[in-house]
Amino acid sequence: MTVQQASRFVVTPSSKAVAADARAVLLEDPGFGRIFTDHMVTIRWSEGKGWHSHSVGPREPFTLDPACAVLHYAQEIFEGMKAYRLSDGSTALFRPEENARRFNESAERMAMPVIPEDLFLEAIEELVRIDADWIPGGEGSLYLRPFMFASETFLGVRPAAEYIFCVIASPAGAYFKGGKKAVSLWVSEHYTRAGRGGTGAAKCGGNYAASLIAQAEASKHGCDQVVFLDSAENKWVEELGGMNVFFVMADGSLVTPPLGGTILPGITRNSIITLARAQGMTVREEPYSFEQWRADSASGNLREAFACGTAAVVTAIGEVKSVKGDFTVGNGDGGLVTETLRNALVGIQRGTVEGPAGWLRRI
Structure with missing residues (x-):
């Protein structure tokens, strides 16, 4: 497995990425929200330290303590946005700065740390680059889900002192069946x-x-x-x-x-x-x-x-x-x-x- 340093992110390509032929079959009818790409972005925030541990790596489960704050006090926010394949083969995002702004407005309302807009956008772009082959053709798109949750282990009604920001992606077809x-x-x-x-x-x-x-x-x-x-x-x-x-x-x-x-x-x-x-x-x-x-x-x-x-x-x-x-x-x-x-x-x-x-x- 090759580890690459890309800007402030450490990039670790997945060793279990879906093969091209199998991916092509999945993209024929991706539906919405039921198929996911090979990688995810994670960044951690700690009180007194700020944002750290920027990584792009294989999509995998989180390990959470039973007393993880989000499970008890629901400090959690998310966004929904899409990446598109353009006619010249390049990819693009639609007004992602607005998603970054709204994400931080949600964070402030939920007493969570705001993430710098440039870091939010960089995280999105890193994931789209590494999983660009998952963007469906035709009218399909790559649905992107940035989210953040309180990850501190504690029981007590107060804002958490630790958070995880993550971005996952899902190829999307029609929303309504x-x-x-x-x-x-x-x-x-x-x-x-x-x-x-x-x-x-x-x-x-x-x-x-x-x-x-x-x-x-x-x-x-x-x-x-x-x-x-x-x-x-x-x-x-x-x-x-x-x-x-x-x-x-x-x-x-x-x-x-x-x-x-x-x-x-x-x-x-x-x-x-x-x-x-x-x-x-x-x-x-x-x-x-x-x-x-x-x-x-x-x-x-x-x-x-x-x-x-x-x-x-x-x-x-x-x-x-x-x-x-x-x-x-x-x-x-x-x-x-x-x-x-x-x-x-x-x-x-x-x-x-x-x-x-x-x-x-x-x-």
Whole structure:
């Protein structure tokens, strides 16, 4: 096994890397989140020492003490981002600086150490370089999962004194099974995702754990995703279980719920707003009630609705179900605005469409 020194990282290539022919078979239908690449990045943080032990090595399990802080107090955060294969054979990341910024905002909210942006980006790029052969062709991409957790062995309610930052990667195909053109939603009446002053704007595992029972309820009603209303009035649309939401009105304008601490500030959401405004569309970040959603769908004032996020990109919303009855958005199969914005975003991510300066970071 050869150990290489690459910048501040010690790189140890895996001796058990998947063979090229076996990898090719796996990449024919990678799905989402079930196949992983050969390597991972780890960096440790200790109180009084800071960030240290930067390494790129074989993907392998962690050894954790039963009293490891994350297992008891849930100090954990993560990000989701993608690497793309461009037409010239090179690879690129989409707005990774925004992921670094949001990661640190999550870290601050969870009383965890922030990681320098340049170190975050270097860690991502190191993993993409060593596992570049895992990037699928066609419409596939390499999903990257940077995460950090409290690794100190102790029992006591306080911020931990030790952390591990790690990056793993997973080749990705379609997020929704069957490559659905439009997804169905279940409106949660009993569960909310976040409250004011909580962790709704942080990308931490606890938010997703709390949403799973509502997602299970959605599945029981034959829906792909759950949509949450606000916790104060149970009236205003906030976001889906893992995505932001947009509404396309009859006058061509877009409406999306405003950020206010209870909604994750999605990078895809921000990108959609920027692209839509650049195309001359009016975008309003304002409260939108579920009852208004139903009424606008019935009257035709709402033409389309779509969800957006790193994994799903831009996905049309078709049928909406709730205990108060079901309705369909537009023709139930998306629309021109949704398709136009999706094509523009995907084109920028893959380097076939010129986007705003700095959005594509080549590796």
